[in-house]
Amino acid sequence: ILPTVWHGVIFSSFFMYVTGGKLPEPEVKIEVLHKPFMCYRKSKYGDMLLVHFEGFLESNGTMFHSSHHHGDKNPVWFTLGIREVLKGWDKGLQNMCAGERRKLTIPPGLAYGKEGKGKIPPSSTLIFDIELIEIQNGPRSHESFQEMDLNDDWKLSKAEVSEYLKREFEKHGYSANDTYHEVMVEDIFKKEDEDNDGFISAREFTYKHDEL
Ligand SMILES: [Ca+2]
Numbered sequence: 001i002l003p004t005v006w007h008g009v010i011f012s013s014f015f016m017y018v019t020g021g022k023l024p025e026p027e028v029k030i031e032v033l034h035k036p037f038m039c040y041r042k043s044k045y046g047d048m049l050l051v052h053f054e055g056f057l058e059s060n061g062t063m064f065h066s067s068h069h070h071g072d073k074n075p076v077w078f079t080l081g082i083r084e085v086l087k088g089w090d091k092g093l094q095n096m097c098a099g100e101r102r103k104l105t106i107p108p109g110l111a112y113g114k115e116g117k118g119k120i121p122p123s124s125t126l127i128f129d130i131e132l133i134e135i136q137n138g139p140r141s142h143e144s145f146q147e148m149d150l151n152d153d154w155k156l157s158k159a160e161v162s163e164y165l166k167r168e169f170e171k172h173g174y175s176a177n178d179t180y181h182e183v184m185v186e187d188i189f190k191k192e193d194e195d196n197d198g199f200i201s202a203r204e205f206t207y208k209h210d211e212l
């Protein structure tokens with residue numbers, strides 16, 4: 001079972017864009033705490049990032065989550081720019097080198113909003129101390145598609161996507177949870193299955209419009 005806050009970091013994005021009005025977007029304040037001497041590649045949308053992070057409430061400095069101390073104490077993987085995580089992370093972790101550490105100050109509009117969530121009170125500005133450990137090619141490669149397309153018919157069914165999620169979660173040390181997977185699969189199809197035929201085609205999978 002996913003720790004609550006990690007669950008929140010992933011799933012808040014599912015609800016953020018539903019409530020999105022047309023107010024001017026608030027900005028993330030980015031401070032570089034450490035920059036490595038060598039930088040072979042910089043993070044960009046679609047990359048998979050491995051990070052350690054600590055999250056604090058700006059209001060009173062309370063730490064609400066630390067990947068060093070909570071959960072399985074391992075760093076976490078996510079894909080940048082697809083709203084898998086808080087908007088503030090998607091905006092604040094671009095052009096970053098492996099080994100770099102940043103402090104992000106994220107206004108509520110790019111975090112948990114007016115409602116808050118769990119340990120996060122309503123309208124909270126959040127501060128994250130994030131260390132980028134590793135960057136990998138994103139999941140939208142030809143190879144990833146073939147890996148997910150178990151019956152080689154060049155489209156992904158919900159069962160195939162669900163199977164893939166299960167494998168990914170297990171790979172990262174989380175036990176399988178069918179309820180989460182179903183919710184995630186539904187959300188993925190809502191976003192990716194543009195022609196609503198119940199399958200994600202190779203084209204729908206690979207082609208990503210730049211909506212951010
Ligand atoms: Ca298939």
Ligand SMILES: [Ca+2]
Binds near residue numbers: 193
């Ligand atoms: Ca489709």
